[in-house]
Amino acid sequence: MSEKELAQKSVEYRKKILKYIYQAKAGHTGGSLSCIDILNVLYNHTMQVDATDFTSPDRDRYIQSKGHTVEALYVVLASRGFFPETDLETLCQYQSHYIGHPTRKVHGVEQNTGALGHGLSLSVGTAIAGKLDKKDYRVFTVLGDGELPEGSNWEAALSAAHYKLDNLCAILDKNTLQISGPTADVLNTDPVDKKFEAFGWEVRHVDGHDIKQLTEAFDALPFAKGKPSLIIAHTVKGKGISFMENQLKWHHGVPDPKQYADAVQELDLYGETLASA
C-alpha cells in the first residue's frame, strides 16, 4: 500500500474508532487515535499476517500491551478480514466477544491483555521461542507511555537485551498523557530513550503520525543485529480531531451526538484534502 493509501486508511480507521465508541458509549478514544497510525502501518505494510491462516507458526505476532485502546486494534483487524466489521456493532455490549480489552475470543488477537505491563514479557517469550525454533517471524508490541512505571516492563526489557532479541520490536506510543494527567507529572519516565539504550536496546524516534517515518522505521528493523528495537513514536492523544487533541478528558471520553458529527465532518474534510493532494 502506498503512503497516500495508508494515510487514507488512517482517516477511515479514525472514523470507525469514533463510530464504534460512539455507538457503544464506551471506549478509549484518545489513545486509540494516538496509536492508530502505528497499527495501520504494522498491519498494512510491515507484518506478515493472514486472516485465513492466522495460526501459521511463521506469522509475525502483534501483542497489544496498552490494551485499553483495543478499538484501534479491532478496526484494523476487521479491515484485514479477521472478522466482519459489523461485529463491532456489539462492542462492549452484553455477552459480546468484543470486550473493552484485547481478548483471544476475537480472531486475530494473539493474547489477552489489558492489565498494564504484560505485553513486553509475553513478546519476549514469543521472540525467544522464535529464536529457539530458528524461525524468521518478528514480534511487535505497542506500549503506552503511561504503563511504563510497571516494573514488569523493565524486567522484560532486561531479558530482551540479554537474549539479543533482534526479532522483537516495541513501539512506544508516547502521547504524554495518562488517565490522571501528563505522564511527566504522574511518574516521569524520561529520558526513556536513554533508559532503554542503557538496558541494551537500539532506539529510534519517529513522529508517530507520519506514515513515511513509520514505514521507514519498520523497514529498517532490526536497528542493530543482536539487539531488540524500540521505536519511540511521538504521538498526540486524540490525534485527528482538533477538540480532542491533547485533552485529558478524551482518555476515555465518549463523544455526544454533536461532538461525533463534528469529528466525522473534520475527518471527512481531511480525507478530501488527502484525496486531492
Place this chain on the structure above:
Amino acid sequence: MDSTVDATIENIAVAQQTNLEVFSGVLQLLAETDKDIIVVTSDSRGSGKLVPFGQKFPEQIIEVGIAEQNLVGVAAGIASTGKKVFAVSPACFLTARALEQIKNDVAYSNNPVTLVGISAGVSYGALGSTHHSLHDFAVLRTIHNLIIVAPADNFEAEQAVKLAAVTDLPVYIRFGKKSMPLLSAEKSFEFGKGRIIREGSDLTIVATGETVEHACAAAQNLEQEFNITTTIVSMHTIKPLDYNLLAEIAASGKPIITVEEHSVYGGLGEACASFLFQNNFRNPFKIMGIPDEYTVTGSQQEIFNHYGISKEGITQAALALLGE
C-alpha cells in the same frame, strides 16, 4: 509418549530422593526426545535441581533472573508457540509476585504453562514468613482454568510432571524440599482424582502434599494405640477437587479431618468443607493447617509440630473428633 521413556520415568520415582529430583529427572527424560520441553527459571536452577537439565539441554533452559512477573509472562509467550513450558520459582514468590501474570498471561489467555512452585509451604523453615507459601492454594483456587497439584510422594511427583507435559490446561505443581517416601503401592494417578493410601472404617483423613506422610503416621498410631482404623486420602489435586470421592467418604457419616501445609483459610480444608456443607453432609469435621498468623521460627518439622501437623497432633484431633 514413548513406552520406554514412560517405563524409565516410572523408575525415577524410586531412584530419586526428593520430589524436585524426580521433577528434574522426568524433565530430562522427556527432553531427550522432545525439543519442545522448555524450562524457564528465575535464578532457581540450583534450588530447583535443574543444574543437570541445564547442562544436558542448554538450549532448553531460559534464565530470566530474579524477576517473577517476567518469568511467568515470558513462559506464557513461549507456550503460545506450542512449546511445553515449565516455569520454576520458589512458590512464595511465583504465586504472590506474579499472580497477575498467572491470572492473565497463563490462565486467561490459555497458554498452558506448568508453574512449578518449589520449596512451598514452610519448607524454608527458619527463613521466615517472607519465604513461606501458605497462600498459594487460596489465591490460585480462584483462578479459572488452572489445575492445582501438590504431590505427596515421589510417585505422585513423577506422574504430575509427566501429565503436566501433555495437558492442554495450565497447571500449578507445588513441591517441597525434603526427601519423599513412597507412600503406597497404588499405581493410579490422574489430576482431579484423590488417591487412597490406606483404608480404614472409623474416620478419614484427607491430606495433601508433604502432610500426607504425617497423616499416615497418625493413622498407624491410632490403629496401634487405640484400635481406630483410618482411611487416608492423598488429595494431590486441590483443583479440580475430587468431589465424587469426598461424597463417598462423607456418606458414612464418620469424621473427616483435612491436613495441609497451608493457611487454614482458603486451602484444601475450606474447599472440602464448602463442598460437603453445600451438599448436606454434616460429618464431624476438622481443618488442620497453619493458623492465621505469621509462623513460629523453626525447621519445617518444628513448625509442623508446633501447629499439630504431626503424628501426635493429628492423633489428638482424631480422638477429639471421635469423642474419645
